[in-house]
Amino acid sequence: MDLKIKIIDENENLLFSRKEIKAETTSDNFPKKQEVAEALAKKYKVKPTALRILNIDGNFGSKKFDVKANIYESKEKRDKVENMSKEEKEAEAKSSEPSESSEPSAESTKSAEKTPEKPEQAEKPKQEKPKQEKTEESKSNSESKQESNSEEKKQSKEDKDNNKESKENKEQEAKNKEKDGEKEKDNKDNKDNKENKDNKKENKE
Known part of the structure; x- marks a missing residue:
């Protein structure tokens, strides 16, 4: 419950740009400085931090309390003048x-x-873009690997064919040499036979 405060005396201090007041309030219990400050702040339409409650006095057994306070326009002006404890x-x-x-x-x-939905929507495309880039890179890498593998296979096949041809050529050359050797042998045998025949003929004569 808000305290009801009655202003008894009010002086305008131009030197310190403040109002020096004396007031009276009634309460069943001893009022706190913060409660008095809030009540005065409402009355003078300022913030409670722009006030300084100097003292609150009350007589034993009485519900009336005397209040002394300084009221400023703002907390900054108050802090420049007052030395707050x-x-x-x-x-x-x-x-x-x-x-x-x-x-x-x-x-x-x-x-x-x-705003919880907006960040999620904004994050989704950001996360998707790198994935697309990664898939494209992986595709290009796989394609390049396939191309290199196919080229290697093609090259190895060509090498095999060349080796096969060279082997066949060597075999053919060897066969040709054998044939040539056999022909030379046959020619030599024929020549020897002819010479023997001629010798026999001469001996008969």
């Missing part, structure tokens, strides 16, 4: 964390709900 800075940081972190988280969840 370590406890005040830590308390302010803790109180500002939930409000500041809740807004981005809500926005991030909305954006996360809206």
Whole structure:
């Protein structure tokens, strides 16, 4: 429940560009500085971080509390003038964390709900392109391998044919030599026979 604050005194300090106020609030429990700062911020339409609560005083058994505070236009102007204590800075940081972190988280969840499909759609073509390139490369490599294999087979076949022809030529040459040798032998035998006949004829005479 918001605190109700009644302004008792308000002074404009032009030197420090701030409003120095004295106020009064009622509460069953001793009010926290952050609660008083939020109530004054609503009243003066500034952020709670633009205020500094100087003190909160209350009498024993009373529900009324006296408040003294300085109000600035912004946190930056306040920090230039006021020397905030370590406890005040830590308390302010803790109180500002939930409000500041809740807004981005809500926005991030909305954006996360809206945009999960787009990245997937954008990633799919990127992944497909390399696959196509790889298949084309593999096809070209396989074709080149097939061509080289076919050329090697063709060359080996030609070499075999050449070896076969050379072998056949050698065999033919060997056969021809044998025939020539046999012919020479026959001619020699015929010549010897003729000479023997001539010798026999001469002897008879």
